Amino acid sequence: MAPEKKNKSVLEVDDELLDDITQLIHDRSDAALKNILADLYDFDASVIIDNIRDDEDALYLFSLLDDETAGEVILELSDDRRELFSERLSGEKLSDIVSEMESDDATDFVSDLEEDKQEEVLEQLDKIDTEDSKELRELLSYDENTAGGIMAKEFIAVNSNMTVSEAVRVVQERGEEIDQFYNLWVVDDNNVLAGIMSLKRLIISMKDPEKLVKDVMNSDVIYVEAATDQEEVAKIFRSYDLVSLPVVDAHMRVIGRITIDDVMDVMEEEYQEDVARMAGTDAEELERKSPFQIAKLRLPWLMITLLIELFAVFVVSSHNEILEKVILLAAFMPIISAMSGNTGLQSASIVVRGLDTGIVSIKRWWEPLSRQVRTTLIIGVAVGVAVGVIGYLISDTNKLSFALSVAVSMFISINIAGVIGTLSPMISKRLGFDPAITSGPFETAFQDVIGITVFLTVSTYMLSHV
Amino acid sequence: MAPEKKNKSVLEVDDELLDDITQLIHDRSDAALKNILADLYDFDASVIIDNIRDDEDALYLFSLLDDETAGEVILELSDDRRELFSERLSGEKLSDIVSEMESDDATDFVSDLEEDKQEEVLEQLDKIDTEDSKELRELLSYDENTAGGIMAKEFIAVNSNMTVSEAVRVVQERGEEIDQFYNLWVVDDNNVLAGIMSLKRLIISMKDPEKLVKDVMNSDVIYVEAATDQEEVAKIFRSYDLVSLPVVDAHMRVIGRITIDDVMDVMEEEYQEDVARMAGTDAEELERKSPFQIAKLRLPWLMITLLIELFAVFVVSSHNEILEKVILLAAFMPIISAMSGNTGLQSASIVVRGLDTGIVSIKRWWEPLSRQVRTTLIIGVAVGVAVGVIGYLISDTNKLSFALSVAVSMFISINIAGVIGTLSPMISKRLGFDPAITSGPFETAFQDVIGITVFLTVSTYMLSHV
Known part of the structure; x- marks a missing residue:
């Protein structure tokens, strides 16, 4: 009963698969369900949970996910299901899930919660991890249509006076925390952005591990300020073929990172807005x-x-x-x-x-x-x-x-x-x-x-x- | 006379800057112009060349670029200017430029040339680099709306039985050739796709350099076949938050690589098609x-x-x-x-x-x-x-x-x-x-x-x- 894969790598969700899973849910066959879920990409799990007809069945299946997977899956769900789950899950459970998300996703998710729930989750988060909740409160303070509103706090900045091998050690220690990690920001002693180094450049530079980062980095770095409009950010990504971009404050200190997946969401959003306008309605209608x-x-x-x-x-x-x-x-x-x-x-x-x-x-x-x-x-x-x-x-x-x-x-x-x-x-x-x-x-x-x-x-x- | 930068990192092209550059072109101040061009990102150079009023002036400025930069810039030009330059430049010059492009860009560019020019460029390329021109002819044979039509031949595949430090050496030797390089494909002895390893994973794995690649790679790799429709490819990138994706042949052997920048172009194209259709015209009108x-x-x-x-x-x-x-x-x-x-x-x-x-x-x-x-x-x-x-x-x-x-x-x-x-x-x-x-x-x-x-x-x- 392994799920069928399309293109041999991507899941094809059909009615038969859904019926099988629904049956397992009714039988409360948790072990079998967990086995199936463990084999799936997060996105595929979200498609299945979205397509299960009954709300209670869907919620049951969702509750079998570990917090980290749940955090990825809930973001990919349809707005309807996400709203339903957000209402039904306790503030405690939600904050466990949120604490596993990357900070930009956590921000999007928490800002969409009902006001009461939002406060509850933030209070719980204070107890779990003060640092996390401080970051989240900071991100929530930016206008959601700006660079600040779509950036994440997970990034690695290395000092320009470090050696290449020291920079490698930093990546080895902290790289695991960060998804979608392709570039290191390089800063000076005042935390001011000085350059950028791709992981490719870092690996190539390891031929000479005692060299200083500032001698191998690219000092011609493109960046944005937190207040930059998100459409402008998307234009910059497309024009310069970027995959990630540092966000700086007024003093040029690095405060965040935007990745290409967020930018694709922005493009999709803009597109839906335009199409809706041409048809004389509002993009929100889809939700x-x-x-x-x-x-x-x-x-x-x-x-x-x-x-x-x-x-x-x-x-x-x-x-x-x-x-x-x-x-x-x-x-x-x-x-x-x-x-x-x-x-x-x-x-x-x-x-x-x-x-x-x-x-x-x-x-x-x-x-x-x-x-x-x-x-x-x-x-x-x-x-x-x-x-x-x-x-x-x-x-x-x-x-x-x-x-x-x-x-x-x-x-x-x-x-x-x-x-x-x-x-x-x-x-x-x-x-x-x-x-x-x-x-x-x-x-x-x-x-x-x-x-x-x-x-x-x-x-x-x-x-x-x- | 340094060009003004917007967001302090991105160029703002205004009339004054254009007038200054035009004046330098009329004065034939090649050294000054080359200085300005050297300070620019490729995209900014293309915006300037696009916005210079007179065709001859624009062509003059373009001809000051080295072949590699020219290859990047010509791809970013408006269709009008690109067509004009393609007509005016000799087959020899064009093939010098094309030979510096990544294979997917070269394919797009050559397939848009007039038939005579196309043959001329391909013949010249045979003389410069047989391998390049063979790859190009292969890529030209795919339907342009499929994975094969948008993929590049530049990728690095390492054998799953290599050690991590051997893989690092491969990246150090060949990484320089490849732009937008974030993932290694891992293959078995028959060149069959066996897994994927991000550069982040490679750096982290270097803590244990004698480990085998197959023990640290991700064997759950998403891939597409060459015939997969490009819209499907775009959907896969968005669903699974990818930045690059291996393309395989019918025997699961890796034959190419698609990167996120190509996918953004596909999304943009689709979008223009839809909007044009809603307005009762054709997306080609923009060109x-x-x-x-x-x-x-x-x-x-x-x-x-x-x-x-x-x-x-x-x-x-x-x-x-x-x-x-x-x-x-x-x-x-x-x-x-x-x-x-x-x-x-x-x-x-x-x-x-x-x-x-x-x-x-x-x-x-x-x-x-x-x-x-x-x-x-x-x-x-x-x-x-x-x-x-x-x-x-x-x-x-x-x-x-x-x-x-x-x-x-x-x-x-x-x-x-x-x-x-x-x-x-x-x-x-x-x-x-x-x-x-x-x-x-x-x-x-x-x-x-x-x-x-x-x-x-x-x-x-x-x-x-x-």
Whole structure:
């Protein structure tokens, strides 16, 4: 009954495996369950515990883990299960688990606890390990979206005047405590950051063990301050291909360490935020399960969209006369607004990406604008002609002027959409808002209103004059 | 004139710095320029070269770099500049640069070259280093979206029967060749993967240098085969918090190594693809600059949207009669379609994310459906009431039945949108398409048509019966 492995190295959780485990839980076959758990990577254990249907069964299986594994597993669980376990487990048990976590994980975990539970856990921790709990309280004090909020206190700093063999001894003594350990920070006598040395460099330098660390280290070290925004941190990791990065205080003293796994979490978070915004909702939705909570997150977006669309109601109502005469115009409204909304969205999302990656600079706003406009001119002609032909074929009377009306207004509204779609992310950013907000439903609603206004104005003019 | 550094460690490229450098280029002050370049991280050099306005100036500055730096810098350049430089530099110069790259980067770079240039570079490489060019030809043969396509040939494998001190010597001899080096692969006499040893473990094990590698290594090693899809590779890195991963052939022999920086590129690529799809365009757009090329990428999406919207034209035309009687209905069409399109998009994008992260399983399709429907029931009531009130206030005659018409059809179409938005990503995935395609403009266009159909059908019924 060994769990099946995918890629021969990674676990594939299927219903059969889950049924077997659930059966063992019901039989209270603790020894067999512990055997299975011992063979698993922490992540795989978390997937299994997440996928066990019944909450009580899942909690039972979780309680069989030793504190260290429990600390790794609880971090990988879905938010639902993690919240449930946090509620159900005693403050004492939770603090045992937390004391086994790395400090950055402990911080994330404790900061998500209910206030009462949080206090309980911190008090218990004071009893277990004063040093640990002091570190944790320090980390909890940083804004969670900054370098301070994602850093860990586990790092090894060696003095630049140490010899290579002394540095090796430090690693041998303390390396075991630290996961994800690839670089040593090098500091001077005042604890000020002086350089960085990779473990590879340390091993190579051992050819000459009496050399001083300062003579083999890399003194050109990239670092951040605790207040640096986490998105900036992620950008630095990606630009310079880092796996870990020292965090310093205002006096350049090393106070922490950020590792690549935290940065991947930041990237994932940002990504979910952007996608949620484009869909007109909130990334938190992924973590909420009650329909009422989800509805509460979505409704503000929908209500603002509704308000914007109200303008369309007024625009259409005020063109009663022409609509009553040429009722077919109403039939073309959805096409006009969908096509211009879409073109605006295309431009907006490209500019938002460009702003993210630095390809687009607000200072040179005319560059993307000129490119987007030249693009929408081409698109406007193509779509305008297509819509015009359709209009010609469908209309009964005034065929030519009707076709011209729809074609011309399609062309105009697509080009307006291109301009607005290009400028609005830059303006939002300039005003200090998240530009991604302009590549979502507000953008399309806005284009809806403009598209319909252009369409009905142009048609009124053309159908009464041409 | 030392470049300003942001965060005191990372370069801030401003116009002034660029102007100074441009001036030095015009003066042909090679020594000063080389001094500046020598102080820069490769990434910063690439940012500067990207931001120099004139192509010739940029190429001049680039040509001052030594081959190794040039190899790092050219990879970080914008696609435009990289393509330009690839065209302008001779095959000989390019192959000098390529021969200094790590094999995975060399593969990416060479595979992007024009066919003629590619052959020229490969032929030149044969002359410089047969081994390198053999590796490169091997890597070029893998699908670029697989583990084989992103792996590098630079890795160190030690025999499991070596002693720790022998392994250390191997690292000291060959470590210099390898960037981003954190783990040793351990193989048996047949070159079959037997384990993994981190450099940290190697240093700690040196306390007992005569121990055998097999007694200190981690035999529980995660690996992938060359054919594994790159998205799967990224998922494995994230799940198990890896920084490097061995790639094996069908006989479990180690053939390559994937590092975290490549995985971050894969994540970034995926992300851009998803965002582009949601906006109804193609991620390639970010790499294309000619308006004609961009228009060519966008037009298919727009034309399919147009085709879907054509149904709306027919639906509206076939409700001529009621529209002529109650022209205000036309004014409410944009609201109905925008709100239901939006609700569908919200549901779709959440389900797409859920499928990505594994929270949503197609086998248990009713779980997200039930949650989404319970959510849209609440949203439908809230938005329905809001639209109903607006309808009541705006209409002149038949106030109550008009308000009821818009409220009821808003409620129904929002709920239909929720169901379609939830099911369509799962159906697409089941049929083998990218589910992300259903959270873009096709989704909203489709909801447009449905929303308008429901609205006009319900209104016709209610306004003639109530």
